Amino acid sequence: MVDIVVMKAVTTDNQAHADAVRRILDKNRVVGLNLVSSPGAGKTTLLERTIKDNPDLKIAVIEGDIFTARDAARIEAAGAPSIQLNTEGACHLTASMIEQVLPRLNLAELDFVVIENIGNLICPAGFPLGEHKRVTLLSTPEGSDKVQKYPLAFNTADVILITKTDIADAVSFDMTVVEKDLKGINPKVEPWRVSVVTGEGLDRWYRWLNGLKRK
Amino acid sequence: MVDIVVMKAVTTDNQAHADAVRRILDKNRVVGLNLVSSPGAGKTTLLERTIKDNPDLKIAVIEGDIFTARDAARIEAAGAPSIQLNTEGACHLTASMIEQVLPRLNLAELDFVVIENIGNLICPAGFPLGEHKRVTLLSTPEGSDKVQKYPLAFNTADVILITKTDIADAVSFDMTVVEKDLKGINPKVEPWRVSVVTGEGLDRWYRWLNGLKRK
Numbered sequence: 526m527v528d529i530v531v532m533k534a535v536t537t538d539n540q541a542h543a544d545a546v547r548r549i550l551d552k553n554r555v556v557g558l559n560l561v562s563s564p565g566a567g568k569t570t571l572l573e574r575t576i577k578d579n580p581d582l583k584i585a586v587i588e589g590d591i592f593t594a595r596d597a598a599r600i601e602a603a604g605a606p607s608i609q610l611n612t613e614g615a616c617h618l619t620a621s622m623i624e625q626v627l628p629r630l631n632l633a634e635l636d637f638v639v640i641e642n643i644g645n646l647i648c649p650a651g652f653p654l655g656e657h658k659r660v661t662l663l664s665t666p667e668g669s670d671k672v673q674k675y676p677l678a679f680n681t682a683d684v685i686l687i688t689k690t691d692i693a694d695a696v697s698f699d700m701t702v703v704e705k706d707l708k709g710i711n712p713k714v715e716p717w718r719v720s721v722v723t724g725e726g727l728d729r730w731y732r733w734l735n736g737l738k739r740k
Numbered sequence: 741m742v743d744i745v746v747m748k749a750v751t752t753d754n755q756a757h758a759d760a761v762r763r764i765l766d767k768n769r770v771v772g773l774n775l776v777s778s779p780g781a782g783k784t785t786l787l788e789r790t791i792k793d794n795p796d797l798k799i800a801v802i803e804g805d806i807f808t809a810r811d812a813a814r815i816e817a818a819g820a821p822s823i824q825l826n827t828e829g830a831c832h833l834t835a836s837m838i839e840q841v842l843p844r845l846n847l848a849e850l851d852f853v854v855i856e857n858i859g860n861l862i863c864p865a866g867f868p869l870g871e872h873k874r875v876t877l878l879s880t881p882e883g884s885d886k887v888q889k890y891p892l893a894f895n896t897a898d899v900i901l902i903t904k905t906d907i908a909d910a911v912s913f914d915m916t917v918v919e920k921d922l923k924g925i926n927p928k929v930e931p932w933r934v935s936v937v938t939g940e941g942l943d944r945w946y947r948w949l950n951g952l953k954r955k
Contacts, residue, residue: 563779564861564890565882591862593888614892616831616862644889646779647806647831647860666881666904666911667780673808674859675779677829689881695907696881 529594529609530626539652542620546627546655553632554739557640559654561678562662564644567688567721569596571662571730572639573603574721579731580604582738583636587626589618589643596641606630617648620655636738650677658683658737663716665689665698672706680710684717684733691722744809744824745841754867757835761842761870768847769954772855774871776893778886779859781879782903782936784811786945787854788818789936794946795819797953798851802841804833804858811856821845832863835870851953865892873898873952878931880904880913887921895925899932899948906937 550557560568569588576584586607588597597609608626610618623640630638640656642649653659661682663671666689672679679685687703703716719726765772775783784803791799801822803812812824823841825833838855845853855871857864868874876897878886881904887894894900902918918931934941 563859563882564886565778565879590889592891593885595885595889614862614866616860643862644778645831645860645862647829647858648863651829664780664881666879666907667778670808670810671779674805674810676807689911692881692907692910695910696904 529597529611531611531613537621539620542624543653543655546620546623547657549624549627549632550638550655550657553635555632555635556637556658556737556739557654557656558637559640559642559649559656559659560662561642561646561649561659561682562644563646563664563667566644566662566664566667568641568644568662569599570721571686571688571719572641573599574727575731575734576600576603576605578727579734582734583634585630585635585638587623587638587640589641591615591643612643616643616645617652618642618654619652623654636740637734646671646675646678650681660684660686662686662688663703665693666696668696669699669702672703672710676710679707682711682714685711685714686730687716687718689720689722690718690725691720744812744826746826746828752836754835757839758868758870761835761838762872764839764842764847765853765870765872768850770847770850771852771873771952771954772869772871773852774855774857774864774869774874775877776857776861776864776874776897777859777877778861778879778882781859781877781882783856783859783877784814785936786877786901786903786934787856788814789942790946790949791815791818791820793942794949797949798849800845800850800853802838802853802855804856806830806858827858831858831860832867833857833869834867838869851955852949861886861890861893865896875899875901877901877903878918880908881911883911884914884917887918887925891925894922897926897929900926900929901945902931902933904935905933905940906935
């Protein structure tokens with residue numbers, strides 16, 4: 526049974542709510558991640574696989590969607606607790622929304638709270654949610670030119686995952702363009718190739734998550 | 741040489757500006773199209789192919805992007821005039837922006853003004869631009885569940901193009917889910933499958949465009 530919470534965006538100071546979220550996470554030694562991407566870049570699929578492959582990582586997922594509870598249902602089926610936020614039109618999550626739903630999770634027993642943002646490569650970039658790390662996904666069929674076209678999603682990322690690399694050749698994806706564009710706007714981050722179909726790059730992603738654990 | 745115009749979103753009455761755009765188009769017997777999709781769904785690629793395959797259709801393109809002039813350069817290379825709008829952060833085009841740039845086009849000699857909106861499946865849906873027809877694109881790698889998750893982009897569309905059908909099998913795209921979901925929110929519109937790689941469905945798209953011509 527998925528817990529659906531309908532919320533409107535609050536226009537008050539987002540940073541104050543983000544700071545509050547961070548304090549709650551830190552107090553409980555929980556790592557917060559904020560996943561940002563276009564619709565259909567593979568956020569939920571990556572989380573499903575990550576949860577199944579890593580029973581030792583205690584992960585809960587806050588699913589942000591405009592409508593539907595499909596993604597939270599998928600996460601719960603994969604074996605992790607999940608809360609579905611529905612914004613009913615709003616194009617990004619706000620820290621206030623996260624602050625309000627955090628008490629519904631059993632933080633004492635969690636390693637990670639992963640926030641899957643609304644599928645949108647633009648608006649979420651400007652709203653920190655109190656996360657410790659921001660992960661931006663770019664799927665190969667979206668094209669190699671997206672770093673320059675949507676720089677805010679990429680220059681605020683701590684990790685950049687290039688997803689669906691199994692079909693990279695079929696969609697003529699050119700990784701060298703992404704690497705070159707990233708050097709211009711976020712030179713400290715090197716993109717990681719991943720595929721949940723072939724398993725490419727998942728070991729690196731899992732090692733990174735394990736390195737972040739705080740308890 | 742691409743004409744780049746930087747514009748901020750105006751929060752005054754969008755509908756009034758949309759009405760003004762429509763009047764200008766009608767006066768010149770020009771058809772306005774508004775193309776909406778996620779980033780990388782294939783809007784520019786479809787327009788490139790459409791322009792090259794249809795020398796008898798006089799098309800101009802207003803390219804909406806947050807940053808860069810790449811898409812307008814691609815359109816001009818394909819043989820059509822183009823104006824690049826850069827919103828520098830704003831997540832959708834407004835009718836006011838279109839009204840301001842229309843005089844730069846030679847409307848007397850055009851059949852179509854195609855507005856390629858910002859790559860965003862959420863925010864553009866709420867801002868009519870004075871277009872006669874709205875075309876929403878969904879690319880197969882985005883997944884079959886997007887109609888229910890982003891209904892506003894689909895229930896305001898006059899035509900829905902399912903793009904990149906050449907890789908539909910590789911990404912396990914299920915057209916029956918899209919058709920079923922559309923029956924619930926926009927039953928008058930049946931999605932058309934297209935691929936610029938195999939050419940699937942382009943004849944139907946071109947026939948539709950030719951049927952809209954007003955001079």
